[in-house]
Structure formats: structure tokens, C-alpha cells
Amino acid sequence: MTTYESVFRASVEDREGFWLGAAQDLDWATPPTRALDDGKPPFFRWFPDGELNVAHNALDRHVAAGRGEQAALIYDSPVTGTKKTFTYARLRDEVAGFAGVLRELGVGRGDRVVIYMPMVPEAAIAMLACARLGAVHSVVFGGFAADELAVRIEDATPTVVVSASCGIEGKRVIEYKPLLDRALELSTHKPRKTVILQRPQATAAMGADDVDWAEAMATASPADPVPVASTAPLYVLYTSGTTGKPKGVVRDCGGYATALAWTMTNVYDVGPGQTIFTASDVGWVVGHSYIVYGPLLAGATTILYEGKPVGTPDAGQFWRVVAEYGVRSLFTAPTAFRAIKKEDPRGEYTRGYDISGLRYLFLAGERLDPETYRWASDLLDIPVIDHWWQTETGWPIVANPAGIELLPVKPGSPTKPLPGWDVQVLDTRGKPAPPGEDGAIVVRLPLPPGAFTTLWNDDERFVKSYMSAFDGYYLTGDGGRIDGDGYVFVMGRTDDVINVAGHRLSTGGMEEVLAAHPDVAECAVIGVADELKGQVPRGFVVLKAGVDADAAGYEERLRGELVQLVRDRIGAVASLKEVAIVPGLPKTRSGKILRKTMRGIADGLDEPVPSTIDDTSVLDTLRPILRSR
Ligand code: COA
Ligand code: AMP
Numbered sequence: 001m002t003t004y005e006s007v008f009r010a011s012v013e014d015r016e017g018f019w020l021g022a023a024q025d026l027d028w029a030t031p032p033t034r035a036l037d038d039g040k041p042p043f044f045r046w047f048p049d050g051e052l053n054v055a056h057n058a059l060d061r062h063v064a065a066g067r068g069e070q071a072a073l074i075y076d077s078p079v080t081g082t083k084k085t086f087t088y089a090r091l092r093d094e095v096a097g098f099a100g101v102l103r104e105l106g107v108g109r110g111d112r113v114v115i116y117m118p119m120v121p122e123a124a125i126a127m128l129a130c131a132r133l134g135a136v137h138s139v140v141f142g143g144f145a146a147d148e149l150a151v152r153i154e155d156a157t158p159t160v161v162v163s164a165s166c167g168i169e170g171k172r173v174i175e176y177k178p179l180l181d182r183a184l185e186l187s188t189h190k191p192r193k194t195v196i197l198q199r200p201q202a203t204a205a206m207g208a209d210d211v212d213w214a215e216a217m218a219t220a221s222p223a224d225p226v227p228v229a230s231t232a233p234l235y236v237l238y239t240s241g242t243t244g245k246p247k248g249v250v251r252d253c254g255g256y257a258t259a260l261a262w263t264m265t266n267v268y269d270v271g272p273g274q275t276i277f278t279a280s281d282v283g284w285v286v287g288h289s290y291i292v293y294g295p296l297l298a299g300a301t302t303i304l305y306e307g308k309p310v311g312t313p314d315a316g317q318f319w320r321v322v323a324e325y326g327v328r329s330l331f332t333a334p335t336a337f338r339a340i341k342k343e344d345p346r347g348e349y350t351r352g353y354d355i356s357g358l359r360y361l362f363l364a365g366e367r368l369d370p371e372t373y374r375w376a377s378d379l380l381d382i383p384v385i386d387h388w389w390q391t392e393t394g395w396p397i398v399a400n401p402a403g404i405e406l407l408p409v410k411p412g413s414p415t416k417p418l419p420g421w422d423v424q425v426l427d428t429r430g431k432p433a434p435p436g437e438d439g440a441i442v443v444r445l446p447l448p449p450g451a452f453t454t455l456w457n458d459d460e461r462f463v464k465s466y467m468s469a470f471d472g473y474y475l476t477g478d479g480g481r482i483d484g485d486g487y488v489f490v491m492g493r494t495d496d497v498i499n500v501a502g503h504r505l506s507t508g509g510m511e512e513v514l515a516a517h518p519d520v521a522e523c524a525v526i527g528v529a530d531e532l533k534g535q536v537p538r539g540f541v542v543l544k545a546g547v548d549a550d551a552a553g554y555e556e557r558l559r560g561e562l563v564q565l566v567r568d569r570i571g572a573v574a575s576l577k578e579v580a581i582v583p584g585l586p587k588t589r590s591g592k593i594l595r596k597t598m599r600g601i602a603d604g605l606d607e608p609v610p611s612t613i614d615d616t617s618v619l620d621t622l623r624p625i626l627r628s629r
Contacts, residue, residue, distance in 0.1 A: 011419030029227035046255030053225035055132035058296035077306035096222035109134035118167030141283025143573035150186035166202035177204035230254025244509035248456030259450025264298035269403035272299035316349030323353035333365035333502030365502035420448025498527030539579035
């Protein structure tokens with residue numbers, strides 16, 4: 001009988017055989033003869049002599065196998081009142097056509113294409129078109145503002161940028177083109193062309209370098225898949241680090257495709273012809289892996305949903321989608337369930353739909369609080385599976401492997417490490433923490449196929465940020481523990497990264513924005529607990545000497561300006577709504593701001609005052625401000 005234990009053991013005892021076996025689920029132009037190249041740690045490469053094309057594996061392979069008429073991608077958009085089904089054959093043709101457009105515009109193997117789009121099928125088509133050409137896409141979440149987009153364009157140096165006239169947030173139309181134009185003004189790198197998808201809700205003014213998506217598609221000649229090295233980059237996905245400069249996580253082709261195909265069967269229990277609904281955004285890793293690549297590599301049907309779980313039109317939309325398309329596995333962030341629970345605490349909306357086909361609910365992106373876990377379990381009466389992963393890892397590190405067997409659940413734990421992940425907890429001296437004791441969660445190298453291979457243009461930062469803290473281990477940035485039964489408990493980030501409504505953001509980045517205001521001498525941004533979004537940022541600023549804070553209306557005006565500054569520079573998604581003007585910030589004697597202590601007090605914990613504190617009176621003044629919300 002196949003059990004979690006037997007599969008995990010097989011992956012440890014014969015790593016080469018395990019992953020070469022998994023790779024056989026794909027079509028290879030040149031089949032790999034080796035799994036791991038460990039010649040240059042910590043830069044590990046998977047299937048070094050293999051060649052393949054990921055888009056071929058996601059589309060053409062299934063058409064060739066007779067699945068051409070099966071639904072590959074269903075676009076469901078309550079905010080525009082649109083539903084559209086793409087069969088595998090149609091999606092392949094659209095992708096081949098757009099690959100032809102990109103090729104015409106000069107995009108070839110290894111070139112970068114930045115994709116800044118809302119949740120429309122064309123976003124997935126553009127990603128797959130890049131993969132078809134062996135080009136490297138870099139999707140930028142549509143909720144990021146011009147400055148964030150500019151930084152990514154500057155770093156990725158794309159040949160082409162693909163965007164749309166607008167996105168839709170509830171009932172609001174957000175024009176993208178002005179943001180894109182501003183980003184291109186800010187960036188010293190200029191792409192050759194920008195392709196714009198005109199949506200009916202807003203028409204973008206087109207310039208000399210703008211190409212209309214529909215016009216270009218009308219005359220495009222389709223492009224065939226280009227085989228590339230397994231180790232070639234498939235995409236760069238920027239994610240928040242400790243500072244404002246995002247990290248360009250580089251994903252390879254062969255390792256990633258192998259790992260995703262493996263997880264579809266073994267974790268999500270979704271196979272050919274079955275339907276998965278991942279309610280996230282293509283701009284995040286969850287969208288890359290389980291809206292686009294994973295489901296299509298598996299020959300499944302994926303739902304691309306444009307909208308929120310609540311609001312337009314109501315809190316029953318997830319259940320409508322589940323019923324309408326026969327969804328087997330639903331995957332989202334806990335915050336989406338908290339939002340539904342807030343609007344519909346008794347789950348009345350579920351009664352209007354037949355959701356009996358739903359087998360599992362998968363949750364990730366932030367800590368699953370026991371209250372939400374219980375509410376979702378009681379409501380749906382199916383396994384609710386918390387699983388832990390990161391942009392860097394590309395797929396779950398720790399999960400309950402539903403496709404192998406369901407292990408007993410311990411609320412608060414995403415269960416056990418998946419094959420390939422040697423998860424350990426180390427204390428500050430780098431020694432293994434005893435079972436049940438907290439420490440830094442690390443993974444012994446090598447990381448499995450599908451995990452990031454480096455940071456774009458920055459091998460040095462890759463080594464410094466992730467591979468240097470403990471020799472031979474990847475530092476996840478999360479703290480937690482492993483209990484005596486091998487269950488992993490992830491308690492939260494140990495750095496300046498926060499998770500707001502499942503969106504990963506950098507408090508360091510927000511501090512850089514606040515510090516840019518001419519009246520601000522110094523500042524701190526911390527993540528505090530929030531009932532709906534899990535965490536939200538709160539800002540604290542100290543004014544420069546000479547600023548007249550007593551002037552009528554000054555404080556309110558400054559707070560407004562600071563909140564707006566963060567919206568303009570990072571995006572509304574940063575959700576920084578509260579900024580307090582304070583006389584000072586608590587610091588250690590060496591001048592380090594005590595953010596962790598501030599966080600603890602704000603969250604109502606009995607945070608001990610560190611012995612390294614410079615002046616306890618500053619903290620005493622701050623305490624009531626931190627506690628008041
Ligand atoms: N484009 C433009 N603006 C965006 C955006 C996008 N793609 N995504 C979010 N925003 C804006 C929102 O409109 C909101 O603006 P506002 O402050 O003017 O109201 C702001 O950014 C904050 O967004 P969010 O934190 O998402 O809050 P919300 O109140 O709009 O929605 C939830 C809250 C919980 C319903 C929503 O975050 C959600 O569905 N989350 C699901 C989790 C998810 O997708 N996680 C991804 C990883 S799994
Ligand atoms: P991202 O890179 O956006 O996927 O965010 C990764 C971070 O989200 C992790 O480092 C964790 O802090 C957090 N996270 C993701 N999934 C979980 C989970 N199941 N439990 C706890 N934290 C999680």
C-alpha cells in the first residue's frame with residue numbers, strides 16, 4: 001500500500017530514481033539521464049541534460065492525447081458578467097498565436113517579457129506564449145503601483161511589456177495604462193514595444209510603441225514550441241524581501257514542471273479532466289503554480305476567476321463556481337474564508353448551490369487560524385488542508401498529501417514535509433531545536449526540483465539572503481517548531497516581511513516610502529494582527545525638528561499624505577491605513593529599532609522589555625498608542 005511514509009522514504013533513499021520517475025510524466029525533447037547536478041552548491045540544477053518545452057507539456061501534449069475538446073481554462077468574471085471556456089485545442093491555438101505576436105516583436109529564447117495584467121485569460125495566454133518561445137515571463141501583480149512596476153521593469157529588462165487597459169476592483173475600474181506609462185517613464189530600461197489588451201470597461205490611449213492585442217492576434221502566424229534546457233529560466237517572479245528592492249525569484253523549466261505535475265496528483269488529488277479552482281491572482285506564486293501551470297500540466301480544468309470572494313455580487317460566488325463547473329479541489333487563502341464568514345457567518349449561500357462534488361479545501365499564503373479552520377470544516381464537511389509554502393519554493397513544503405493519504409490533522413499545523421523537503425528547526429546557534437521548541441525553520445540543501453534556482457541577476461543576494469545563515473541550509477524566513485510526531489508548526493516570519501490578506505509585502509519597503517516624506521525624521525512599520533486580513537501594517541513616524549505639528553489640521557493632513565504616498569508608490573494592496581505620529585521610537589543601545597517588541601505590544605502579548613533597550617521611557621510613551629486601535 002502506498003503511504004505518506006513509504007513515498008517520503010522512497011524520495012530519501014533514492015532521490016535520483018524518485019525524481020527521474022516523476023519526470024517521466026512529461027514529454028521531453030531530450031529525456032534527462034540524471035536528476036540532480038550538485039556540482040556547484042548552493043546552485044543546484046535539476047535534470048541538467050534534459051530538454052523540454054513547458055507550454056507543449058501544458059497544452060499540445062494533451063491535444064495530441066485526444067483531450068483537445070476538454071475544457072482547459074474557464075474564465076469566470078462576476079465583475080464583468082463574463083464566462084468563457086477555452087478547450088485545450090483553443091487555448092493551444094491562442095497561445096501559439098500570441099507567441100507568434102511576441103516573436104514578431106523580437107522576443108526570442110531567453111528574452112524577458114513583463115506581464116502586468118488583471119485576471120483575464122489573456123494573462124495566462126501571455127505567460128504560456130512566453131514559455132512556448134523559451135522566453136522568460138515576469139508577471140507583476142496588477143495591484144502594484146507604477147513605482148513597483150518600474151523597479152521590476154528596470155531589473156528584468158524586458159523586450160516587450162504586455163498589459164491591459166484596465167482591471168476591475170468590485171465596481172471600480174482601475175486604469176492600467178497610465179500606471180504603465182508612468183512606470184516606463186521612471187525606468188531607464190525601455191522595452192521595444194508594449195502590447196495592450198483593450199477591455200470594454202476602459203479604452204487606453206495608444207502611443208507609437210503600443211500594439212493592440214486584438215489587431216496583432218488577427219494577423220499573427222502561430223509559433224511552435226521551442227525546446228529549451230530543463231535548467232533554463234521559465235519565469236522571474238518578484239517577491240518582497242526585507243528591503244524595498246524586490247527579489248527576482250528564478251524558476252527553471254524541467255524541475256518546476258516535474259514538481260508541479262507530481263503535486264497535482266499527490267497533494268491536490270486532481271487528475272486529467274478534473275477541475276481545480278484556485279482563487280488567487282496570476283501575479284502571485286499561487287497563481288503561477290496552481291491557476292496556470294500545475295492544472296494544465298496535469299490535463300485538468302482550471303478556473304480563472306476575476307473578482308473577490310465577497311462583494312460584487314455577493315458572498316456566494318465561490319459556491320456558485322464550485323457548483324457550476326464541478327470543482328473538485330478549491331484552493332485559496334484563509335483571508336478569503338474570513339471574508340466570507342464575516343458576510344455569511346452561517347454559510348447560507350452554500351444552500352443555494354450543489355457543492356457536493358467538492359472534495360477538498362486547500363488553504364495557504366498565511367497562517368490558518370484555528371477558528372477559520374473550524375468554521376470552514378464545519379461548513380463544508382470535507383478535509384480542510386492547510387499547507388505551507390513560499391514564492392521561493394514554488395510548491396508546498398509541508399502539506400497533508402491528499403492524493404497519497406490523508407494524515408490525521410493537528411489544527412495549527414500544515415502537517416508534514418513533502419518528499420524533497422528536509423525540514424529542520426534550528427536554534428540561534430544553528431543546533432537542532434528539540435521537538436516542540438521554536439526556532440528558525442530551515443531546509444537542508446539541496447532543495448527539490450521546482451524550488452528557485454537563484455535570484456535574477458543577483459547570485460550574491462541569493463547566497464546572502466537564503467543560504468548563508470546556516471551552512472548547508474535554506475533559510476525560509478519563517479519561525480516555528482516540529483513536534484514529536486514530525487508535524488511542522490509555522491508561527492510567522494522572523495524578518496520584515498508581512499502577509500496582508502495573503503499578499504506578501506515588505507514593511508522595509510513601506511518604511512522607505514514614509515521616510516521619503518520631507519517632514520519625517522525616522523519611522524517604523526510593523527505588521528499587527530487583523531481579524532480579516534491576518535495582518536495589516538501600522539506606521540509610526542517621528543517628525544523632523546522644526547516641523548510645527550501643532551498647526552491646525554497638520555496631523556490629519558500628514559497622515560493622509562503618508563497613506564496616499566504608500567498607495568501611490570507601492571499600491572493600494574499595501575493596506576497601510578494607520579500612521580501614528582510619535583515622539584520617538586524604542587531602540588537598542590546600538591540604535592536598532594525594536595520592531596519585534598512593538599509588534600508584541602500591539603498584538604497584546606506580554607512582550608518582555610529587552611535588556612538592550614536604550615531608554616525605556618520611549619517605550620512607555622508608545623505603549624498606549626500601540627495598544628489603541
Ligand atoms: N488591482 C488594483 N487594486 C487592487 C488589486 C488589484 N489587482 N488587488 C487589490 N487591490 C486594492 C483593493 O481594491 C483595495 O483597495 P482599497 O484600499 O481602495 O479598498 C486594496 O488594494 C487592498 O486590497 P485587499 O487587501 O485585497 O482588500 P479587499 O478589502 O479589497 O479584499 C479580501 C479583502 C480578503 C476579500 C481579498 O484580499 C481576498 O480575496 N483575498 C484572497 C486571498 C488571495 O487572493 N491571496 C493571494 C495569495 S493565495
Ligand atoms: P508567499 O511567498 O507570498 O507565498 O508568502 C510566503 C509566506 O507566507 C511564508 O513565508 C509564510 O510566512 C506565509 N505562509 C504561507 N503559507 C502558510 C501557512 N500555511 N501557514 C503559515 N504561514 C504561511
